[in-house]
Amino acid sequence: MKSAFIVGLLLGFAGLLGAAAYPWVDHPRISSRTGVVANGGRTESFVIRLPADRILVRGDLPAGFRYPQQVQIGPDFGSPSLLAEHFKFRDSAGEVVGIASRHVVRAGSSTETAWCLVFPGRGAAWLVGAADPTAPQRALANAGYTPGEAFSGDLRLTIAETDADRSGVLVAGRQEFENLGGDYLESWQISGVTAAGDMLGTIRLDTVTRQRR
Amino acid sequence: MRGLFALVAGSLVGAALASAVLFYNPMSQFIGKVPAGEPLFYDSGMPYLAVSHSGKLPVPLRPKEIEPLWENAINGAVLTVFPINNAAGEPVALASRVSVLSEESDLLLRGVKTHNDWLLSFAGRGTLFIDDREDLSELVRYGVVPVWLLRQPWAGSRELLATTGPDAGSAKVLGGTGDYKNAQGRLRQRHVIDQFGLGLIEWSSEIGLEVTTKSDTGEQVAAQR
Numbered sequence: 001m002k003s004a005f006i007v008g009l010l011l012g013f014a015g016l017l018g019a020a021a022y023p024w025v026d027h028p029r030i031s032s033r034t035g036v037v038a039n040g041g042r043t044e045s046f047v048i049r050l051p052a053d054r055i056l057v058r059g060d061l062p063a064g065f066r067y068p069q070q071v072q073i074g075p076d077f078g079s080p081s082l083l084a085e086h087f088k089f090r091d092s093a094g095e096v097v098g099i100a101s102r103h104v105v106r107a108g109s110s111t112e113t114a115w116c117l118v119f120p121g122r123g124a125a126w127l128v129g130a131a132d133p134t135a136p137q138r139a140l141a142n143a144g145y146t147p148g149e150a151f152s153g154d155l156r157l158t159i160a161e162t163d164a165d166r167s168g169v170l171v172a173g174r175q176e177f178e179n180l181g182g183d184y185l186e187s188w189q190i191s192g193v194t195a196a197g198d199m200l201g202t203i204r205l206d207t208v209t210r211q212r213r
Numbered sequence: 214m215r216g217l218f219a220l221v222a223g224s225l226v227g228a229a230l231a232s233a234v235l236f237y238n239p240m241s242q243f244i245g246k247v248p249a250g251e252p253l254f255y256d257s258g259m260p261y262l263a264v265s266h267s268g269k270l271p272v273p274l275r276p277k278e279i280e281p282l283w284e285n286a287i288n289g290a291v292l293t294v295f296p297i298n299n300a301a302g303e304p305v306a307l308a309s310r311v312s313v314l315s316e317e318s319d320l321l322l323r324g325v326k327t328h329n330d331w332l333l334s335f336a337g338r339g340t341l342f343i344d345d346r347e348d349l350s351e352l353v354r355y356g357v358v359p360v361w362l363l364r365q366p367w368a369g370s371r372e373l374l375a376t377t378g379p380d381a382g383s384a385k386v387l388g389g390t391g392d393y394k395n396a397q398g399r400l401r402q403r404h405v406i407d408q409f410g411l412g413l414i415e416w417s418s419e420i421g422l423e424v425t426t427k428s429d430t431g432e433q434v435a436a437q438r
Contacts, residue, residue, distance in 0.1 A: 012229075
């Protein structure tokens, strides 16, 4: 009986420590839907569906659309200069693959957008690009949208750098995106606005990435 | 029969001893450092602090109207959005941080590690990109085990110096926009947990941030913050 107790003790001790040493974190890995560019690099597109993929907006620059609608946007930094938006984003097949943060900061005469795309199973990518936070509202106003009323249409706009066919560049990454460079194009397709003020449409990020040398 | 009983009893005692080893495991002790650089502050009582996760963690979503991260690929992530104050208590920045458990984590050798990917924007100046790794083994030891498993909330003042990397005990500034174009630097955090209960954590955090910016030619032109 004494030897059985000692064997049990060793088994219990080793078993629990063995279980504790097991790497138990394993994020779901969704296959990357990438294409190959003829002159090198790979393409990958991500889509944000509005309003379903919105998480939260914060800041003191005019956001146009508040979400969640009941929540104050704030904080007030004194001189409006910052807008932070957060979305879920999807691959080209429509499956949610990550969380996107987008900060627009007005610094002096220039305004830039910073994106952080986090893919829990793959890593993270940081992008810098052109900013035009009121472009969707201007496009809607030009198309006859009146706040407080429902609107439907098919508006398309691209947020691009001046004299360039891209919105910005990939500047840093983690894990799968480490040592990658490249650029991206941000385009919007707006199909309407509900009477409650929710924008309907998609934001699309088309990326082209390649290994840094 | 008595042999089987002895085997089971031995297993339970062995598992209890192993649990004690894990709880006091010296191999997953914190290796972080006290923040350096100009201090910045945020805490759990701040207005406009927002937290979203799968909805299954014992920490409430905030605000309650925020969209939860319930989808399969992202339900292990936590999004935290918070204003940051300077030493005078004025809001100067806004941070968006997405945290995911690192796949390097275990409970014996490496500890409970997280990847935290930040956008940290200073009003009127620009945005910093930050790759931050933390070791939350202490939080598990003194938070998850007594509170969530043993249901014993506590109040006090427990310091947590959790920043471990990727830059030798510091989070790494990878770049930025505006005034922080081509920025390099590091960030460390010190958290103080004052109360830890089911669905309630009161804490305050101090950030030490050191940033230098370089011109496009590589010349160092300014030290920020």
